[in-house]
Amino acid sequence: MNGEDPSPVVSRPTVSSVALLAGVSRQTVSNALNNPQRLQPDTLKKVLATIEETGYVRSAAARQMRTARSGVLAYRLDPVRDGIGGAVLDTFLHALSAEAERRDYRVMLYTADSDDAELRQFSRLAQAQAVDAFILIETHRDDVRYEWLVEHGIPFSVFGRPWSSDSSGHAHGSSPQPAHAWVDVDGASGTAQATSHLLELGHREIAFLGWPKGSETGDERRRGWAETLAQAGVGEDRRDSLDSGQRDGILEGADAARRLLAAGATAFVCASDSLGIGAFSAIQAEGGKAAVVGFDDTPTAAALGLSSIRQPIEKAVSCALGSVFAQLDGASGASSEPSLLLPQLIVRASSRPATGSPA
Amino acid sequence: MNGEDPSPVVSRPTVSSVALLAGVSRQTVSNALNNPQRLQPDTLKKVLATIEETGYVRSAAARQMRTARSGVLAYRLDPVRDGIGGAVLDTFLHALSAEAERRDYRVMLYTADSDDAELRQFSRLAQAQAVDAFILIETHRDDVRYEWLVEHGIPFSVFGRPWSSDSSGHAHGSSPQPAHAWVDVDGASGTAQATSHLLELGHREIAFLGWPKGSETGDERRRGWAETLAQAGVGEDRRDSLDSGQRDGILEGADAARRLLAAGATAFVCASDSLGIGAFSAIQAEGGKAAVVGFDDTPTAAALGLSSIRQPIEKAVSCALGSVFAQLDGASGASSEPSLLLPQLIVRASSRPATGSPA
DNA sequence: ATCGCTCTTTTGATCAATCAAATCCGCGAA
DNA sequence: TTCGCGGATTTGATTGATCAAAAGAGCGAT
Incomplete structure (x- = not known):
């Protein structure tokens, strides 16, 4: 159990070190993970084997830096509410986290005790490119959050109806306020x-x-x-x-x-x-x-x-994520079909x- | 409201762009944020003003890449349990998130339905340097997680006692198994x-x-x-x-x-x-x-x-984070004093x- | 035998920040 | 006048992965 050699500061493997071991170039290693179909089956197998063997995992930071994608969704965690009532949100959060993982994404939490504080969080997190999108819940009348996010071009999706104060109200002169993406249960x-x-x-x-x-x-x-x-x-x-x-x-x-x-x-x-x-x-x-x-x-x-x-929380989560990913993948606009799900x-x-x- | 000019793809400000505007070098901008005491008061003020004005926020990825720190803690989110019982964990999670934010850290969630799956998560998240440390709860007898994390040198802290199967049991020949960091309520x-x-x-x-x-x-x-x-x-x-x-x-x-x-x-x-x-x-x-x-x-x-x-959940969180940060800041070993808090x-x-x- | 075409693989450049080391600058001492 | 010194600021190099474009390989057609 002690023969290998304890830990002579073995630096984390990188694309280059793996490439060297596998006898290919760094880009080939990168392709093995991101565009396997570009490689010849033999090469692919060889590279994947080396990756497996070295326990190589892509550095989140480097990847994120180049691609301008963090692979992270942000969710606001509210203070605890009355026991049983909060269970739905707990379920939602768990489903969100699980479904995000399935798509190689992660959920990051933030807190805010006012709409204003939340806008500040939006701007911090989004500016730092620490998160790619926001998942909002707990909608309320005259919610300023949607507008802010839309204006700043930050992808997001809402669980809960917009409960807009005016659906036909004073037209603002600006565009006809395209509804943002939302999901809710009827x-x-x-x-x-x-x-x-x-x-x-x-x-x-x-x-x-x-x-x-x-x-x-x-x-x-x-x-x-x-x-x-x-x-x-x-x-x-x-x-x-x-x-x-x-x-x-x-x-x-x-x-x-x-x-x-x-x-x-x-x-x-x-x-x-x-x-x-x-x-x-x-x-x-x-x-x-x-x-x-x-x-x-x-x-x-x-x-x-x-x-x-x-x-149908799972379905709601899946809809919300679907919409968010559609926004992230550039299919701007058309993707955000609001959906009202039926409970059972x-x-x-x-x-x-x-x-x-x-x- | 429409005169400024809508958005000619204004690229995100960077250290360099801010430096250019402020008439200093990129490193000076960096110093303004990380080592303000190194700058002359005038320079500092000028740079901070420019930062404010441009809305510059450090790119999480680039920072993370250079410093090998993600500023993220990982926490396992379990499926929903019986309503009221879960409230303590909800409180814990909220406190954790809030306290982490206070220290410029974030909490990221992951899920796992078995110890084995959790170890895989450990290795993914840590290898990718996506998180700096883990916060564990729900300890159980013969928990394999501590050992794994200790072996891999990954900082972590536990809310809950180790409930070790043997406190005096078969000495393994290896070191006297220094207790890991934990906090619990008596x-x-x-x-x-x-x-x-x-x-x-x-x-x-x-x-x-x-x-x-x-x-x-x-x-x-x-x-x-x-x-x-x-x-x-x-x-x-x-x-x-x-x-x-x-x-x-x-x-x-x-x-x-x-x-x-x-x-x-x-x-x-x-x-x-x-x-x-x-x-x-x-x-x-x-x-x-x-x-x-x-x-x-x-x-x-x-x-x-x-x-x-x-x-005293807040205090527990604060202890746990204190320990984790001590580990991160290199003060290895001495920092992890287990603490048993008194409820009220x-x-x-x-x-x-x-x-x-x-x- | 050579050209051109596709398919595979490699090289060069870049993302945005920070560390390390090199300059610059003003000022008192030799 | 010149040297040395310490603090302020700048330049060079680096982090790890990916994009874009170049290079190499194989093969049928001219």
């Missing part, structure tokens, strides 16, 4: 699926545990429920009495569920798994058999047997007849 | 603080809601509770009947709490906030006034008024006499 479709599912199970008194009105995401989820119920002939008055908007949280969900159960609700569509878990446990505690569907399909929901609506209802015990199923 | 101290606090409030029947035996972290937290109770004169039999070990989770915590309340418990020390929140809500539901202390001080606990034990009990409504406080 929350209304999710709650609509859940509501239909509960209707099919025979429920009529389907309540909605949502968040206080005013949040885009929350209101959209409420809309899916409301519209579906309306189509099923449930009037607005009835709906209003089945509509609860409280802070997100397990205990909040349990409280609201108890209240609505007393008011006659037999099923619940929820804006989050936190609320869903709360409702589910309240129902179980009372020995009732009302049905519940949560939102986001967190691991906890899966573990408890709570039906939930799964956002995962049915579990919490919304299945407890006793034998009706075939 | 979980036993946390539960001990909680238990003492509850004893002071007059409780005697203090139960422990922990995880199944076998996890290092969990067992350690149990130990703090058990030892403190033992010192207070609570016998082993009594303790055993107050010791509950179930899966982590809010509902699990509620169930266990109900069971132990029935058995006479008047207070709860918990291994996590999930368990704590569950217990707290079960107590409230029954109108009781048993006291509860959670663990990890998650935002949810704070919102609910649950007393909890806060891990945060007292909230859940463990305070409901009625008027005594003094």
